[in-house]
Each structure stands twice: as C-alpha cells, then as structure tokens.
Amino acid sequence: MATQSSRATARLMLAPSVIMLFVWMIVPLAMTIWFSFRIYRLLSPDRTGWAGIRNYTWFFNSPDFWLGISNTLLLVGGVLAITIIFGVLIALLIDQPVWGQGPLRILVISPFFVMPPVAASIWKNLFMHPQNGLLASAAQGLGMEPILFLQSYPLGSIIFITSWEWLPFATLILLTALQSLSSEQLEAAEMDGASALSRFRFITLPHMTRAITVVILIQTIFLLSIFGEIFTTTQGGPGSASTTLPYMIYKQALIAKDIGRAAAGGIIAVILANIVAVFLMRSMGKHLDT
Amino acid sequence: MGKIVLKQVRKSFGDVHVIPSVDLTIENGEFVVFVGPSGCGKSTLLRLIAGLEDTSSGTIEIDGKDATMLPPAKRGLAMVFQSYALYPHMTVRKNIMFPLKMAGMDPEAATKKADAAAKVLNLTNYMERKPGQLSGGQRQRVAIGRAIVREPAAFLFDEPLSNLDAALRGNMRLEITELHQTLKTTMIYVTHDQVEAMTMADKIVVLQAGNIEQVGSPLELYNHPANAFVAGFIGSPRMNLLEGADAAAVGAKTIGVRPEHLEISTTAGQWKGTVAVAELLGSDTFLHVNVEGHGTMTVRGGGDVNLRHGDTVYLTPQAGKTHRFGQDGKALV
Numbered sequence: 183m184a185t186q187s188s189r190a191t192a193r194l195m196l197a198p199s200v201i202m203l204f205v206w207m208i209v210p211l212a213m214t215i216w217f218s219f220r221i222y223r224l225l226s227p228d229r230t231g232w233a234g235i236r237n238y239t240w241f242f243n244s245p246d247f248w249l250g251i252s253n254t255l256l257l258v259g260g261v262l263a264i265t266i267i268f269g270v271l272i273a274l275l276i277d278q279p280v281w282g283q284g285p286l287r288i289l290v291i292s293p294f295f296v297m298p299p300v301a302a303s304i305w306k307n308l309f310m311h312p313q314n315g316l317l318a319s320a321a322q323g324l325g326m327e328p329i330l331f332l333q334s335y336p337l338g339s340i341i342f343i344t345s346w347e348w349l350p351f352a353t354l355i356l357l358t359a360l361q362s363l364s365s366e367q368l369e370a371a372e373m374d375g376a377s378a379l380s381r382f383r384f385i386t387l388p389h390m391t392r393a394i395t396v397v398i399l400i401q402t403i404f405l406l407s408i409f410g411e412i413f414t415t416t417q418g419g420p421g422s423a424s425t426t427l428p429y430m431i432y433k434q435a436l437i438a439k440d441i442g443r444a445a446a447g448g449i450i451a452v453i454l455a456n457i458v459a460v461f462l463m464r465s466m467g468k469h470l471d472t
Numbered sequence: 473m474g475k476i477v478l479k480q481v482r483k484s485f486g487d488v489h490v491i492p493s494v495d496l497t498i499e500n501g502e503f504v505v506f507v508g509p510s511g512c513g514k515s516t517l518l519r520l521i522a523g524l525e526d527t528s529s530g531t532i533e534i535d536g537k538d539a540t541m542l543p544p545a546k547r548g549l550a551m552v553f554q555s556y557a558l559y560p561h562m563t564v565r566k567n568i569m570f571p572l573k574m575a576g577m578d579p580e581a582a583t584k585k586a587d588a589a590a591k592v593l594n595l596t597n598y599m600e601r602k603p604g605q606l607s608g609g610q611r612q613r614v615a616i617g618r619a620i621v622r623e624p625a626a627f628l629f630d631e632p633l634s635n636l637d638a639a640l641r642g643n644m645r646l647e648i649t650e651l652h653q654t655l656k657t658t659m660i661y662v663t664h665d666q667v668e669a670m671t672m673a674d675k676i677v678v679l680q681a682g683n684i685e686q687v688g689s690p691l692e693l694y695n696h697p698a699n700a701f702v703a704g705f706i707g708s709p710r711m712n713l714l715e716g717a718d719a720a721a722v723g724a725k726t727i728g729v730r731p732e733h734l735e736i737s738t739t740a741g742q743w744k745g746t747v748a749v750a751e752l753l754g755s756d757t758f759l760h761v762n763v764e765g766h767g768t769m770t771v772r773g774g775g776d777v778n779l780r781h782g783d784t785v786y787l788t789p790q791a792g793k794t795h796r797f798g799q800d801g802k803a804l805v
C-alpha cells in the first residue's frame with residue numbers, strides 16, 4: 183500500500199465485507215442486549231415488559247455466578263497450560279527422525295477428529311467410570327480404591343478431557359513452527375557452546391513464540407464456550423462444582439426457559455470474553471507482529 | 473594454536489561414501505581454501521572438522537589433541553554459515569554476545585568485547601537492530617563478529633559470500649583477507665568461486681568426489697596442476713584440454729593449454745579455426761574458436777584484438793606452457 187490512491191482503493195474494496203461482517207455481528211448482539219433487559223419467560227408467556235437490570239442482578243447475586251466465572255477461567259487456563267507444555271514436548275519428540283514417523287503423527291493428531299461429546303463419553307464411560315472404567319480396574323489391580331474422577335475432581339477431569347481433545351491441535355501448530363526452524367541456527371548455537379537446554383531456551387522457544395501465541399488465542403476462543411464436555415460428563419455437578427458461565431446460560435435458557443436471563447448471561451459472557459481478549463492482546467499481541 | 477590434522481577421515485551417509493579417505497594437515501595461521509565442484513563434499517568435510525557431523529572413521533586432531541569425539545563447542549572453532557544463521561529474535565549485540573553468554577562471561581565484559589568486535593567490523597551503528605533489518609553484507613559481518621568474539625583456534629567459513637552481489641563480494645573478500653592478516657588465526661574457507669580461492673588462499677585444497685586431488689599454493693596449482701581435473705578446475709577461463717594426434721606427438725594422452733598461453737595470428741599457426749564468439753571485456757578479449765578436430769578452444773587476447781564471428785584465426789601455444797597428462801590423467805614431467 184504505497185500510495186494514497188491505492189490505500190483509498192483498498193478501503194473502498196474492503197468496505198462491503200467490513201460492513202457485511204459488522205451487520206453479521208451487530209444484529210445478534212443488539213437482539214441479545216434487547217432481550218437481556220426484557221422479561222421473557224417461555225413458561226409464563228403472558229408476562230412481558232421491561233425487566234430493567236434485574237436479569238443482570240439475578241446473575242450477579244446467584245450463588246454460582248462467581249464460581250462459574252472462576253471455573254470458566256480455570257478451565258481455559260488449565261487446558262491452555264497443559265496443551266502448550268505437552269504440545270511443545272510432543273512436537274519436539276515427533277520432530278525427531280524416527281521409524282514410522284508418518285503413522286505416528288497421524289495417531290497423535292487423531293483425537294482432534296473425535297467430536298467433543300463422543301470424546302467426553304469415551305472418557306466418562308470407558309476410562310473414568312468407577313465400576314467399568316479402565317482406570318478403576320487398573321486401580322483395583324494395584325489393590326487401591328478406584329478414584330471417582332467425575333465426583334471427586336469434576337473440574338479437573340473436564341480440564342483433562344478437554345486437554346486431550348485440544349492437545350493435537352496445539353501439537354500440530356507447534357510442530358509446523360518447529361519444522362520451519364533452520365537447522366543451521368541450531369548448529370550455530372551448538373558451535374557457540376549452547377547446551378541442548380540453552381538451545382531450546384534461546385533458539386527454539388523464541389522461534390515458536392508466534393505459534394504459541396496463535397495457539398493460545400485460537401484455543402481461548404473455543405475454550406471459553408466449552409459446553410459439550412460438561413453436559414456429557416458432570417452436568418455442571420456435583421452441586422455446581424463444575425458449572426461454568428456457558429453452562430449457567432444453558433440452564434437458564436433451556437431448563438428454566440428464561441430467555442431474558444439467558445440473554446443477560448450471554449452479554450456477561452461477551453464482556454468476559456472481551457476482558458480476556460484485551461488481556462491476551464496486551465500481553466501477547468506484540469508477538470504477532472513481524 | 474590452530475593446527476588441524478585429518479588422518480584417514482572417512483564419512484558415509486548410509487551407503488553413500490561421501491568422503492572415501494582424506495589426509496590433510498592445516499598449519500597454524502594458514503588460510504586454507506577448499507574448492508571443488510558442487511556436491512564434492514566440501515561442506516561435509518568442513519562440518520566434520522567443526523564436529524557437526526561424526527566421522528565414520530579416522531581421526532581429527534586440533535592443536536595436537538584428538539578431537540574426533542569432542543562436541544562442536546569443545547573444539548574451540550567458530551563457523552560462519554552460508555545462510556549466516558543469525559538468531560532472528562536477538563539484536564545484533566545479543567547475537568554477537570551469545571557465545572560469550574554461553575561461555576558464562578559476565579555481561580559487562582561481554583558487552584565490551586562485542587562492542588570492540590563491532591568496531592572492527594563497522595557495525596557500531598547497527599547494534600540495536602535485529603538481523604531482519606540489515607543488508608546481506610551487514611548480516612555477513614554480524615556472523616563474522618559472532619565468530620571473532622570467541623577467539624577461536626580456527627575459523628570455518630562455508631561459502632560465506634555466495635549470497636552477496638559481485639561488488640559486495642569483492643569488498644568482503646578483502647575484509648576477510650585483512651581480518652586474517654590482523655588476527656593471524658587459522659581459517660578454512662569453502663567456496664566454489666575460484667577467484668576467491670586464488671586471491672585469498674595460502675593453500676588451496678582441490679576436492680573431487682570426496683577425494684583430495686591436489687594441495688598447494690594458488691600459483692603452484694596454476695603452474696603445476698597435478699592432473700587434468702585440477703588443470704581444468706583452476707584458472708579462468710578453463711584450460712583447453714586436447715586429445716588425439718597433437719597429444720600423442722608429445723607422448724601424452726591429453727595436453728592442456730591455458731587460454732592466456734595461446735598466441736593469436738591471422739596468418740599462420742599450429743591450429744586453424746574460426747571465431748564463434750568474441751567476448752570484448754575492454755581489457756581482455758575472450759575468443760571462443762572452433763578448431764578443426766578439437767572442438768571449441770578458448771583464447772584470451774588483449775583488448776586490442778579485433779576479430780569477429782566468422783573470422784579465421786591461427787592459434788599457437790607458447791613455448792613451455794603446454795601441460796601434458798598421461799593415460800590416468802596425472803601430469804607427466
């Protein structure tokens with residue numbers, strides 16, 4: 183974009199898609215904001231009118247609300263930490279020339295192709311089940327009490343299952359980043375006297391920061407709205423131990439059938455997502471520039 | 473300080489014997505150039521010395537100590553790569569300081585050393601830039617700076633100038649030669665540019681298919697090539713190699729005459745031919761002449777040679793400047 187006129191043309195050409203995207207976003211958002219201030223209950227359709235900020239105050243006063251927020255953030259943070267750390271390690275491993283590299287890589291990627299509810303059911307029924315689960319029989323084989331994963335560590339179990347699903351994605355992106363690192367840089371560092379650990383710390387890791395940033399941003403978008411895994415495994419329980427903000431919204435919309443409150447929850451979720459987004463862009467946006 | 477001795481060094485990648493067996497002694501302070509056609513194993517040999525590849529057999533001694541099994545960092549050598557291999561996320565200063573940091577030198581002393589190196593290499597104004605914001609020549613200098621600060625026993629260069637344009641290459645060639653004269657450190661330099669080889673080297677090692685064809689000073693190689701391969705490889709334009717009756721007349725399989733050792737005449741001479749192409753360089757004229765029975769021969773004449781495509785010329789080798797090679801390609805004396 184060198185000249186004034188080419189810049190103006192570029193703006194003109196971009197305008198239709200920008201307007202389209204803006205409308206695409208603003209209409210549902212405006213409707214949600216509208217509903218969030220209305221009394222709109224499917225179980226008592228005759229009661230309508232303005233609710234003021236009562237839909238919002240209900241959320242803020244709900245005993246589960248702050249738990250839901252912190253669970254949401256814990257889920258996002260936990261899955262990010264696990265997928266990034268293990269993603270880097272697995273990427274380093276499968277980047278090595280080994281026999282059967284092709285099939286191995288496909289195996290590593292495959293969990294990503296399993297739909298979330300299916301993945302969650304597999305873990306719930308085949309691995310974590312206290313009677314039939316593989317982990318339970320392993321524990322019994324070792325003479326220990328089976329662990330009641332979903333009852334005792336509900337959020338931990340969900341974080342684990344979600345990490346299992348998202349690890350391949352992180353690994354794949356980080357592996358491509360790793361493969362684009364020139365071997366001469368590593369060799370130069372080796373000649374400069376850097377140990378394997380220093381080479382990782384000073385050459386490989388900085389090379390991967392952009393890929394790591396991309397993984398964090400993309401995963402955060404999807405992880406903030408994790409629902410299927412919770413629905414399939416714990417239903418937000420026991421009690422509300424594994425309830426997240428999206429799950430609370432689901433309960434208001436489809437169990438309590440209170441569209442107004444659900445809309446208010448939705449707006450709160452949008453605000454939360456924006457806070458997270460601002461935080462992420464502030465702390466990591468610079469890694470995306472070249 | 474920087475004597476390097478290779479004894480029967482072999483290197484195979486699987487079934488491919490890239491280096492069948494090499495014996496070579498590089499004296500302390502020497503500027504040694506490896507030349508040879510592409511794929512002949514120059515880089516591999518350099519990487520063996522650097523320790524970036526393991527030898528299949530044989531020993532490498534550095535400073536009289538067996539270094540065959542030492543990791544690269546412990547050999548005290550510094551390498552400058554063709555792609556420069558700078559660390560893109562570090563500033564020029566951090567790049568140059570990296571080896572010192574890895575050696576555990578305290579940051580203040582390391583900074584001082586890096587600044588001193590930068591001064592030598594005219595990099596002082598670029599210390600806070602990232603490699604991406606530098607020109608090719610500047611990057612090259614940073615790579616050299618990173619090598620200098622380590623005060624290595626020897627420098628290894630793998631075609632360091634091949635990414636630069638002709639003018640810059642000429643400059644950097646001089647700078648590296650000057651650097652060698654200042655530091656007096658052993659340098660091993662890989663290139664396929666024979667101007668670099670001829671102008672920079674104390675000693676040229678000509679390689680072909682992983683074998684050393686000849687080792688010697690530039691002029692030794694130019695005046696007394698040990699075989700037809702070296703004769704054809706050293707010197708530009710290439711030496712004319714002729715076979716047949718003319719060679720048999722002097723008891724050789726092949727004879728060689730350099731383009732600059734042929735007399736041009738329009739009236740009489742040993743070989744008659746027609747000019748195919750005349751390249752006028754101003755100072756010199758290169759004639760590509762189709763000689764009956766010998767194909768194309770290259771002749772180098774003065775800038776005043778006034779011959780064109782289609783003209784008839786007679787060529788005569790200067791007395792005593794003909795090289796004779798036997799059945800096995802070796803020079804006959």
Ligand SMILES: Nc1ncnc2c1ncn2[C@@H]1O[C@H](COP(=O)(O)OP(=O)(O)OP(=O)(O)O)[C@@H](O)[C@H]1O
Pocket residue numbers: 485488490508509510511512513514515516517664
């Ligand atoms: N890792 C490897 N595995 C198998 N063969 C290799 C490997 N590295 C190099 N070779 C082979 O070894 C031979 C010598 O390679 P090398 O890189 O040393 O050539 P070179 O003389 O540096 O050539 P150039 O002038 O093109 O850089 C080549 O035939 C190459 O194919």
Ligand SMILES: [Mg+2]
Pocket residue numbers: 514515516
């Ligand atoms: Mg090479």
